[in-house]
Amino acid sequence: MRKFVKRGYLLIFAVVGTLLCGMPVQAKNEDTIKTGIYAGDIELSGMTASEAKATVEEYVAGLQDTEIKLLAAEDREVVVTAGDLGVCWANPELVEEAVEIGSHGNVIERYKVLKDLEHENKIYPILLSFDLQAISDTLTEKCAKYDREAVNVSLKREDGEFYIVEGQKGYRLDVETSIDLVNDYLTEDWNHQPCTIALDIAVEEPKGSAEELAEVKDVLGSFTTAYTSSGSSRSANVENGCKLIDGITLYPGEEFSTYETVSPFSEANGYYMAGSYVNGKVVDSLGGGICQVSTTLYNAVLRAELEVTERHNHSMIVSYVDPSADAAIAESSGKDFRFVNNLDYPIYIEGYTKGKKITFNIYGKETRDAGREVRYESEILEVTNPPADTIYADASYPIGYIVTESAHIGYRAKLWKIVTENGVEVSRTEVNSSKYKMVPRSATVGTATSDPAAYDEIMAAIGTGNVDHVKNVIAILTAQAASADGETGQQ
Secondary structure, three states, rough: OOHHHHHHHHHHHHHOOOOOOOOOOOHHHHHHOOEEEEEOOEEOOOOOOHHHHHHHHHHHHHHHHOOOEEEEEHHEEEEEEEOOOOOOOOOOOOOHHHHHHOOOOOHHHHHHHHHHHOOEEEEOOOEEEEEEHHHHHHHHHHHHHHHHOOOEEEEEEEEEEEEEOOOOOEEEOHHHHHHHHHHHHHHHHOOOOOEEOOOOEEEEEEOOOOOOOOOOEEEEEEEEEEOOOOOHHHHHHHHHHHHHHEEEEEEOOOOOEHHHHHHHOOOOOOOOOEEEEOOOEEEEEEEOOOOHHHHHHHHHHHHHHOEEEOHHHHHHHHOOOOOOOOOOOOOOOOOEEEEEOOOOOEEEEEEEEEOOEEEEEEEEOOOOOOOEEEEEEEEEEEEEEOOEEEEEEEEEEOOEEEEEEEOOEEEEEEEEEEEEEEEEEEEEEEEEEEHHHHHEEEEEEEEOOHHHHHHHHHHHHHOOOOOOHHHHHHHHHHHHHHHHHHHHOOO
């Protein structure tokens, strides 16, 4: 019996040996991949490792021009290529593994592997990787540009009547989640053919409805200031700022920023050079006078009893409202006037100018009792009068040159909100406390001259510290110089 078993093993070895003897023998470094081994759809049979690697690399390189459509907002197609997204071969180690198949083990093991390949191919998947930064850049630069802010249903007032303006849906690309969507699909599900990938787009519904806005019909607060003494440039700035605010619909909980609405202060945005307060002086700047717009709106907002979230007083007192009733905005110092619609219904801001007066009306749904009235009072706590004039001699300008800055009285004041019901005061609340700089009248006077006597006279005038006296001396010296020039001409 034992002799029979041994003979059986010998027979199997003989058969296997005969089969193996018919196969070509190669050195280790020249081993080729056995028949029936694939990388994806690529047959690697008979290839050396370097040949197989080059073949798969060529295939992956050929994928770079494959079109991939990314669906951005409103299904807008953004066509890119796999190369744009940084396609790379992620598992080159499959070549070494393929070479090793059927090359290790004893004769029986190798024979079994080869017989298995005759019945079923060994297929290695070609794994790909993509550059996450390239995907992110593509989404940000080429897809996010189709995002759109939601436009709420709003109101428009013309000829004393309100009209409904339909809103629009908003769309926003979620870049972070879309990076994962694109990468996961291309690395796990992609068949290496042109494809379309839907990105993660958040849809924002517009606020409001015609029924809701129909409730907006009552004047909750109104205020008017005059700019009759303003020049053409300042007047134009006031009118421009008013137009930029006019027509705003604000829903419950929304915050309004005056600065964001009226900026930038540029010629392209309708502004001119005009006087404004900067560091205790009046200087020309683009948009000078815009603070009268924010101040007028502030007082209308107070009367509508909306929630003021940011307000700043001017550095120096203004003439068009009482102390503490102003609201300054300034790009350089980051000042803004902001408020929130703290009511249960939308509000509409109407702004207009007429006869060098600016008016803001706040419309909404009146829910306050008919007998309830609100008024505001300014209380002056301290007054600081400016001292004597300050005069600066400037030798870079000739005698006759003079630029004056008006004096400004300093104030410390409070604004009070007073509520009455049926004529009886029920509350008195401090709204704000403001402090305004005192600034003396000043003048910069030119002193350059070739006439020693004239120089002595102008310096003596400056020494008096009286701007009016300096002006008189300048007038005399200018007249004398003109007379001397006339006599020289006659000779």
